[in-house]
Amino acid sequence: MSQDQQTSSALCGVYPKFAWTPNDDAIITWARGKIWSVSVATGEPSQIPFNADVNLQLAETARAQADPGMDRTFDVKVIQTAEITPDMRTVFFNALGHYYSKTRA
Numbered sequence: 001m002s003q004d005q006q007t008s009s010a011l012c013g014v015y016p017k018f019a020w021t022p023n024d025d026a027i028i029t030w031a032r033g034k035i036w037s038v039s040v041a042t043g044e045p046s047q048i049p050f051n052a053d054v055n056l057q058l059a060e061t062a063r064a065q066a067d068p069g070m071d072r073t074f075d076v077k078v079i080q081t082a083e084i085t086p087d088m089r090t091v092f093f094n095a096l097g098h099y100y101s102k103t104r105a
Contacts, residue, residue: 018029026037028048035048082093090103 018027020027021037025041026039029036029038035050036045037048038045076095079093079095082091084091090101092099092101094100
């Protein structure tokens with residue numbers, strides 16, 4: 001993941017979701033932190049054992065001093081994860097790292 005993607009939530013599907021086996025009889029996917037083979041005929045999942053020895057060099061997290069402006073009022077330009085209740089009266093969403101709800105009159 002590049003530095004430009006550190007704050008994104010991979011909305012465009014950065015990581016592969018599944019792959020077919022060469023003979024098309026199973027789908028390989030990941031879930032619950034494991035890799036799985038799912039039979040097309042039965043839908044039965046089988047865990048694929050997987051281990052990786054990885055050595056990573058970690059650097060200190062880059063942090064910028066910034067005034068987020070939380071002490072003043074301004075219009076939010078971007079909201080995320082908007083969900084509407086089944087009765088279509090209330091929307092829940094995320095903006096500026098906080099969750100909000102708005103209900104129609």
